[in-house]
Amino acid sequence: MDEIALKLLPLVVAMLLGSVLIALVETKLKSLFAYVVLVIIVIGSSVPAIRALAGHPLEVIIKNPQVFGDIPIRIDALSGWFILIINLTMLTGGFYGIGYLKAYRKENTNLSLHWILMVIFHLSMLSVCVIQNGLLFLIAWEIMSLSSMLLVIFEHYKPETLRAGLNYLVQMHLSVVLLTLGVAGLYLQTQSFDFSSAMQLDNAAILPLFILLFLGFAFKAGFMLGFIPLHTWLPHAHPAAPSHVSGIMSGVMIKIGIFGILRMILLFPLSKTGYLEIIGWIILGVSLASGLYGVMLAIIQHNLKKLLAYHSIENIGIIGMGIGLGCIGLGIDNPYLSAAGFASALLHTLNHSLFKSSLFYAAGNVYRAAHTLNLESLGGLFRKMPHTALLFLLSALAICGLPPFNGFISEFILYGGLYQGSLHARPVGALLLILTILGLALIGGLAMLCFTKAFGIVFLGKGRKPLPESDWQEGPGNLIPLYVNSGLILAIGLFPATFVKFLSAPLALFIPNFNLSFFNFELLDNLQQVSRATVGLLAVSLIMLGIRYIVTHRTVQEVAPTWGCGYNGGAERMQYTATSFVRMYRKLAAPVLLVHRKNVEFPEIFPHEKRTYETHPEDALEANLIDIPIDLMQRFLSFFRFIQNGKIQNYLLYGLVFLFLIGLLSWSKLI
């Protein structure tokens, strides 16, 4: 065992050193060199991950009794699955970054820092997945948070980027506080930092510790926990970061939170407490609320990346619904429910990392050429960048859960589990599950509204505002990552059983007496049938297009102006906009949303100035539960501002008073 540890350590050290070397490479080759380092890490870490998925988990314990205690490094099937997802997204994201950062060649130091951080970020994410020593885990977690924060503020000279970075930093540390408390509690209870010691916890201690750690991980994942908004960092951080960084963050980093939650479910002997079913219900409810709230806010966003960020909250909700269903299944001892729940959660984690990173890369292509992500000023980009447009469309269809793409498969498994659950649950449970199903269907409908808007407004119609002269060329560097992701999206959608098969090892961890033939029979065989349906859908579509070509290629095909009801002037400004497309929705959902409208009208019949109309969507939960308390706190604290007045004499006096007080208190034996 120790031999492997000896091999492992130098590798990590070498990688860290290699990352520093990035600074020395000349600007032109810097990105390429860094990418090579990333690829080496990917290869090195994928091998044990694949072995773990194939049923050969790895356990290395580094004996180091000085500070940390024994450091167990365990790569089981769950870690393996997440490591592979991380590696895949790092490969595409890193590649996309090479092309994306070409525009920033002048900022040499900035680039060096960026790529070094990228390597560290990758290593820290992998470490979080494998290290099972509480203290070291927290350190790796902190490195992950810090490096991602620094990656977000790549364009640190922009004040709003810096503000988003600070916001992110603060919120991530709330998560760290919760995790630290959890790990400390674990240590106090068991005298060991090893995660596996959680098995020996007292019944009374299990639940509070689980809740602490769950909250910490839910922060990272961006859950909206009922009235505790843990998601508010997402929509600020993602738009500010460079596109490949937002793709990686949204694609995999928030999944580390999901990984943490899954890991906790595995490690804590929750079944001993008897609350497993209730925990499942709570996770299910919270996830449904997250999903609905995320997509409801996504619809009204005008910034493409912000829209995508809110959509991550929705998808985290869908993943969470799978986890909740899995826990319910474990609680009521129904292997089908737990298999369907966890399988859909794990598969949707992969699926979301594919289509969400793709969407962010496509948004990056738009931003690189148009220099704006405001939906209201975009339009008609399909003609200028057809590849990006089609790949965006494909990912948009996948994220809406439409067949024959991968999002459909994970949602299909989830629906199957929910329906099965409603058949076997008690009446209240059945009612709750059918409400969840209706909620999931509503999420699907809302997502469709959101992405018809996003795709239709950005890529279709005519340009809404004049855009700057720019290079609209799409190079292979901007497209290859998108094509790779799209290929996988389609492959999972068409041949789901091939991919779901790999889930048997992670599922076996969750489900006691996991029965492989049952899994094959109930899930895989059915997915073979689904595969027939999705392949059929694609085939019939292609056949219809063929028939259409045969019938129409001889007939006259004319091109004429769009039907304008007799007047075609000002067609660009007459088009539907992002705001008008969702106006009806905004009015319907007004009680839940917070949208500021600015409507400037002029009373004359023929006004000289243009009439303007703007809407500014805001996050109601953030505004009411975070901004208002912070405002109140600031107002309260401002009464004490006289203390910090910049005079050194006063500060010395404070020190003196403090010492005097300490002396007084200890003299009177109070402390």
Next chain:
Amino acid sequence: MHGLILILIVSLFFGGIVVKTKSICAGRKGPGIFQPLKDIWRLIRKGAVFSETATILTRIAPSIYFASVLLAVGCIPFGNVRGLLSFQGDFVFFAYALALGKFFMIIAALDTGSSFEGMGASREAHFSMLAEPAFFGVIGSLALYTGRTSFLDIFTYLHFGNYLSYALGSVMLIILVILTLIENSRMPVDDPNTHLELTMIHEVMVLDYSGFDLGLIQYTTNLKFAMYAALMANLFTGTLRALPDILIFLGTGFLLAVIVGGVESFTARLRMGRIPQFAFSLTSYALLLFLLVLFITGRFS
């Protein structure tokens, strides 16, 4: 396979019967039953005019719309004979395949850059979003009642119980009819005969279509009607012999067409602002139905 063929047959005369019913209600003689079909045939052979703003999406959307409806049709069984596609949870595929077609029609409407068509696209996206949960609720009640989770099993086992299933079937029928009217953009949600773009929903989305594509869209609308009729027929067939089954199948299609024509003749279109309530109320009916099934199956005892 039987189901597919029957649905295709119903789809051929569906539009004609709607028009005929409306004519008779209005005291006119009206065109023959196959007139709409002839119109579609003529359109399919015609040349086409495309908007100069339109991209390739406009051209491929109708074909994908048709394919998605055809695959959804393939999921529907005929009594206790399985459809082309039958698996656990096939109704999820059914609903999502239909949604795929809708997605393409919506973006195709936005593709022309017209203000009218954007209006239609926006409305279609909203109303289908609001009606979506109702279908899942209805199917959920059926699944709970029969304890099965695929179209074929549900419709087969629906009749092994008692005559209660016919009572349930009738309630579901009402919900399904309203759902059909919303999904196909007919009265009282949308008036396919209106000449004013501002009040249209479905028609305004296809303003810039002509020739083959328009013919395909019109035929797909009929096919969708026939598909919902088959779904309704399945609530009542199942354990019968083949001939009565076929008669019930065709009869349901005929009746649905008469109902659609009748509703169109005697009601006015709802105000646009009222439609969301109308669409969403359907979901609450579905939930009530689910509660009812919970009571019937004795879960509360």
